Amino acid sequence: MNVLAHFQQTILEMIARGRSAEEVADSICRHAECAAEGVMCSLILVDRSGRLHPLAGPSLPAHYSAAIDGMAAGPAAGSCGTAAFLRKPIAVTDISTDPRWVDFRALAEPLGIRACWSSPILHSDGRVLGTFAFYYSESRGPSEQEERLVAACVDLCSILLERDEVRAENHKLAYFDVLTKLGNRANFNRTLDAACGAGSGAIGLLFVDVDRLKRVNDTFGHGAGDDMIREVGRRIARSAWPGKAFRVGGDEFAVLIVGESADAEAPLAAERILASMREPALCGAHVLEPGVTCGGATSKAANACDTAKLRRNADLALYHAKEITRGGFVLHGDELASTIAKRFRALQTVTSALAEDRMEAHYQPVVRLDTQEIIGLEALCRIRTRDGEILAAGSFAEAMLDLSIGSLVTDRMLSQVARDVRHWLDQGIALQHVGVNVSMADFQRGDLRERISAAFARHQAPLKHVILEVTESVYMEGSDRKVVRTIEELRAEGLLVALDDFGTGYASLTHLLTFPVDIIKIDKSFVDRMAAGNAGEVIVKALLDMAKGLRIRIVAEGVESDEQSAQLQRLGCSLAQGYLFGRAADRDATTEALLHFGQKPAAPLGGATGSFAA
Template sequence: MPADRFAYAIARSNDPAGQWQAASHPFRMHRLHRDPRGVLRMHTSTVILQRLQDELMRRLAVLDTAAKQSHRIHHLDFITCLPDRHCFDRLLASHLQITPAPTGLLLIDIEHLKLINDAKGRTIGDKVVAEIASRLRGIGTRTAAFRLNGDGFAVIIRDCRNQQHLDAVANKVLTAMARPLGGFQDVLPRVTIGGALIGNVYLDPGMLRRNANLALCHAKETMRGGYVAFERRLSKDTARRMRSLRLVEAALASDSLVPHYQPVVNIRTGQTVGVEALARVIGAGGQVVPAEEFHSALQDPSVSVRVTDRMLGRIAEDFRAHLDSGGPFQHVGINLSLADLTNADLSERLARTFGDHGVPLGHLVLEVTETVYLDGNSVGIAAEIRKLRDQGLLVALDDFGTGYASLKHLQSFPVDIVKIDKSFVRDLPSDRSSVAIVEGLIGIANRMGMKVVAEGIETTEQADFLRNAGCTLGQGYLFGKPVPANQAAQRIVDNAPPVDARDELVPC
């Protein structure tokens, strides 16, 4: 076909471009012409249809768009429509590589999402998650939010100028979360935040994540519902905490985590009315490891729950043996952490553990610190404690006076016993401020019909003052240090007052 006819045929063709075979079998065009010397020469041209090329490029573009959409959908959280951890890791690394500028990172954890799911239902829990994501989107134009896992979020702050800039964004997040969830006034989307800043010299995304995570861990240990920025000292604190965790893990594995019992005494008569069970680790040589060496490990919720389970089993076993031998006391105090109280099956665990040993729950005193009432889900925690009280357990507010809004807790939450913190007892009776505070606390608790236990009593002068001030019960080294179960009962019997000096048993 002559060249001009062939071009005309292409231009007028109505066939779909995909029907042409030119892409796999190109058309060849041959043209005779004379060169400058008059010699006839054959010129061959290969023709590829432009329509096929355009269609091919269009289809490739469609496939590329579909692939990108599929990637976004695959790495987009369904509930929040935020990018997931995969996108976070990739974008943080690429941002630091492409844009070498100071960058801030906030790691954010929702507090007690599991408890909200259990108490309100997963639908409400999903609404809390979605609402938090929505509020994070409105934090600022130079920020990018991600959902890392079930209760974890991250916010990258681009061009984060300095520490004050990072702190300002974190506080803006906390302010945004201060509003109740619409339609559920008792549900606050409460979060804990750890933040870190990296300069424009060492742009290591791994370091930035580690530092922010250290800050988040410290925030969860010391100020849940607040914000902590990374400092170098946190690395040392983490190393110490890791040693503590290894100690507790080894103690759980070797069954060397045991309860020791300290007496709670009627100050007027000297009669032991109960004991408090305190966790102790027995070292390889039989020595008792001080509690401060492993206490930080109990800030980890998963570790705390495992330690509580181990302690409950041993306490139930010890107390059953004590009752069978006609022991001198009828109540044992057990310490519960925030992690225990936010565990939905706590009441079932207690009933099962002590029921297996035939110990009625009425013998138990649950000791909780004020920090559990400062939690964002305090309403749910109070409901759990009321459920336990309905089963016959007593509730003691431990370390009273050291928390925020202490007196409000006496009015708002279920409490039977107030334990005055040893920091107020230490300087009695010489310190006027301590005298005023302790007398006031004793007077308020007595008028509200609550028992009062003074902790940390070490001298007879302290005991005399407390007795005269109206405090009935006391605990401290003056009456006995924590000892193993096989020593506790005998020591109590040995130190028992004469029969005619005993008053009626007062529950601790």
Template sequence: MQALQAIQNEILELVARGEPLRALAERLCRLVEAHDPSVVCSVLSVDDERRLRPVAAPSLSPRFSASVDGVPIGPKAGSCGTAAFLGREVVIEDIATDPLWEGFAHLALEAGVVACWSRPIRGSDEKVLGTFALYYRERRGPSPADRAIIERCTHLCSIAMEHDLLIARNRRLALADQLTGLPNRTAFEEDLAAMTGRGPCRTGLLLVDVDGLKIVNDTLGHASGDALVATVAAALSELEGGTRVYRIGGDEFALLRPDGASPQALRALSSAIFRRLRALPQNATALGAPSVTIGGAIDSEMCKLRRKADLALYHAKASRRGSYLLFKEGMRTAIGSRLDAIREVGAALAEERMTTYFQPIVSLADGRIFAMEALARMRREDGSVVTAGAFQPALDDAAIACAITDATLARVAATIRAWDDAGVVAPKIGVNVTAFDLARGGLDRRLARACDKAGIAHHRISVEITENAVLRAGDRAVRTTLAALKRRGVRIALDDFGTGFASLTHLLDLPVDVIKIDRAFVSRMRTDARARTIVEALLSISRGLSLNLIAEGIETEAQAQDLRRMGCPFGQGFLFGRAEAPEIAMELYRRLGRRDADAAQRTSAEATARRMSAA
């Protein structure tokens, strides 16, 4: 008994130290066999499919253990398989002749054992977890001493197996995403680390970003956002071809192709993802059928693989949201430039070096300034002021783009207030907004906050959107945002009209008040009959829909004369004035209340000369 107590103490100490089940079971078998050299021990587990799995049998041949692996438990499955199936001990005194060992007897005899006593190992809920068996080298049944051994050992195995199951369960939870059931970021990183030592096999990786999740969470609640993620996860889980799918972030999934991936295979996989999502019903989520953006990479070095896929996804989200891009070396330079621009604009915002200039919009009939457009400018640390083209890459960052919009709204509202206080009743001023402003929701509240702080009516600021911004933000989000703005009396201008891919559809679907013909048509209409025809058609459409129309990019008097003859009511361009700082723009508006276009041009030149001489 003292020997058995010593065995028990050692095994319990190993359990407490977290020793793996196989090592612990093997140690138990060896201790028992050292205590009684006439017996040979084995420990088997029963898996979820009710099959036997070897855990430890250090004195039996590997061939014997391998023959047991995967055998279904049943009424005639040897001593252990039958004991596990019946839930009670099974004693076989002659393996060679017992029908329970039919088909297995030769394996035991080759291993030098002729009799076996097996007892089920039960958990605290009485479920059979496995078996503990004593094999004998002579035909006999268990002795009283054997009964003491097997009683103690099955209890110890029960403790060890339940502990192992608890560890395995906790590990599964630690490696699984609770919402989708997919392996999580930890599992993904562990699998990448395990692949590092596999040799030079090229592995493919796709990073899949769910478009619009933040909008859904912010506007419809996290339950709707969770439903969107779960829908995408279900679609990805159904992909074939040995792809491993992980959820590695709130809106991001990773798909690994471990075996010899090629660009063609990754493109085919991304196409399958897009097809599967497009096939979902339009009411599949709060945003309709889900949309994703995918970045891909191939490499044999796992650390490089992840960085490349990140860069590809980053580039895809910035330039081609809703599409797939495979990593190319040139992306490093493009993204490096973008990050530099983001840092520069971020610093300018923090240091209040972002400013706003104003360009006049005039009546072509008499040159009167009808309205103005606010244009963002950045004052660099050296004092120079640059246009948005100099920091355009930063505008592909949602946080930066929205911060610039908020700063512009605040400055425009303050400018209108200042002009009013100076006795110059400011005209309506248009503010350009981005796809991110349209998609995130709440633009009407942001505009209202800026106006309320300055003490001006909300309708004195108009909003200008481009067709490309509409396409990027998504029709549903745009309609919701514009409807909220219209309820506040805000006028909507569709800018750069004709450069998108669904111009006429947008006139039907969106509550716009103004069309701004893109400068590309204006610049070519005197030399290209097709461009002229398009301008004439747009004028006819605007009249039919009772919309105001503004021609952009007017640089010559000849262009202005042509547009007047066509009946175009309003124009904008360098002919009438460049964008100016607020104080110059105010003076321009003060002096050009009812002047003709030539006067507007002269006054703009005078203002420019004053600014240059002051500099």
């Protein structure tokens, strides 16, 4: 085997074994310098913007390579820059007189370089990947032997650089998100593990969730949603340390903070991220305001860092933030840990009650203020402890935030309400309606209509006796029309819909034009502030007048005194519920109340003051 063939085989074996581009390029240059006595050799990369970046030049001083790094290829950019620009070999036999070297002569001549011959390295698709050059200490061009040697070197360089480009692309696909160009989940996992293993001080972790991305996708299209993700990613990256922002899910980002100041820096980074979202963004043809919610956690020392615990704490903080301060930031700490423990206990309480059939429907009466007759009920969830104590919903409200638990509780309540409605109808009680509370979890499952219909069908109870009670927050979260569509379907089957706790959330009166509502239940907070002439009385009166015009019924909640009852009547409110008329009670006690105080069948059920029907 001749020397050239042996050289080619050696380089190809290095490439096949996965040696780095720097190592292989250095070997090519050193072999070429040995084969062509008296020359210096260089291999220069050319990026996609046409700029030069030295990869190997074992005999050239570092300051020479540094001087040409980032230089643009062009028709007067020395031998290498010109060869890359023209995509053909350039042989300059006398640097001192050649105009292409005017700007670089002072760099080359002190090194004894008198001539330079550079050949472009081309990709199989024709793109220029780099240049391979010989530098001479005398004014001359290449010999025939050197031409054969350089031809072989250029072929080897082409194979090397194409392989390296593929490896770089595969690495990018494996570790970087295509949409945002940020590191992906695999990159995040690797970076977090490396930071914990390096013992580099404290570590902070932020999880950032894009608010209501699904609504953007459904309303404006996935193109707008992608633009939103890209813009949010850019803003998060600008707010984070370089290389420490990642896209780890469809609508979730992560930010790492490493160093002794991570404890203090984590909240500051979250503040910067939230502040960066205040400017509107162009998403497709729409100007939208991006919104994010942040949760974070810190580990005091990287060498004692438990990555699983750090992730879990940051995730819990994000989950908590989305529930209590959407658009804000929560940092995991002792207080949050206490809240989580409280929720865990609530979950245990509810799951055991469901398993042991200790969950009950209790009923609070809704009355006509003029006659004090019971015209309807609201079903309220109660748990009977193993000791017989009755727990109100407030004691296990934390558990209801869990979507699966919330749906299970709703199913149990629907079954019991349907059973009790059938019981009362069989006794000849003129029951009008029973309100059943439903949550966003019930709508998100997408089968609420079927679940209600199935529960009432099992007990042969007519659906016309059901009022769905939905809070403002459900309406706000459901503006992607899933809630609206479901409610419209249920109303078509005879159900009524009540907007519960009106005035406690963020719904505006304009929502009453878009959401199907039959009844508004004024929150207790307005009733409590109803002293004559103050704002509470004015608001209640305005709501009553508005509801009358819209043919929507009003029920005042939380009525606890005769004075409040009388004042509501004077303002024109005809229906109310509260401790004044009775606390929530089990089926047997409610049956007695209905027998004694229920609206009699002879009463006009469609009357203006005695019915939920408008």
